[in-house]
Amino acid sequence: MKKTICIFIGLIFSPFALCADLATGKNLSAQCSACHGKDGLSRHPETPNLAGLSSLYIEKVLVDYQKGARHDRRMTIIANALSKPQIKDLAAWYSAFEVTAKAPDI
Numbered sequence: 001m002k003k004t005i006c007i008f009i010g011l012i013f014s015p016f017a018l019c020a021d022l023a024t025g026k027n028l029s030a031q032c033s034a035c036h037g038k039d040g041l042s043r044h045p046e047t048p049n050l051a052g053l054s055s056l057y058i059e060k061v062l063v064d065y066q067k068g069a070r071h072d073r074r075m076t077i078i079a080n081a082l083s084k085p086q087i088k089d090l091a092a093w094y095s096a097f098e099v100t101a102k103a104p105d106i
Contacts, residue, residue, distance in 0.1 A: 019085075020055070025093025028086055031078060040094050052099030058091035 029040070032050065036042050040051030050058065064070040065079035082090070 020088045020092030022089070022093055022096060024086070025089035025091070025096075028082075028090045029093055032090070035074070040097055049099075050094040051097035053094055055088070055091035055095035058094055059087050062087045062091070 032040075035044060035047045036050045041049050061070065062079045062082060065072065065075045066082075068076075070076075079087075
């Protein structure tokens with residue numbers, strides 16, 4: 001049953017990944033690197049990491065900046081300059097990073 005559910009979820013979300021162009025996303029990420037880091041790992045404590053985030057989450061956040069649901073002067077300017085396909089490409093690029101985490105030893 002779990003395998004069937006996983007396959008079904010994969011089929012539902014696979015078109016999102018197939019529509020995006022990683023090379024274009026990588027090129028677009030140059031404008032993000034000053035704050036979010038070249039590899040999507042921010043060097044600034046107040047700026048979030050983008051590497052490894054869900055592409056759907058990144059897309060939603062950028063659209064929220066475009067619609068005014070989120071507010072940040074710099075991000076609103078950047079988001080408003082992006083088309084829907086560019087948002088998909090950028091989100092696919094950052095979601096393609098594999099990020100590992102290590103739990104603290106306590």
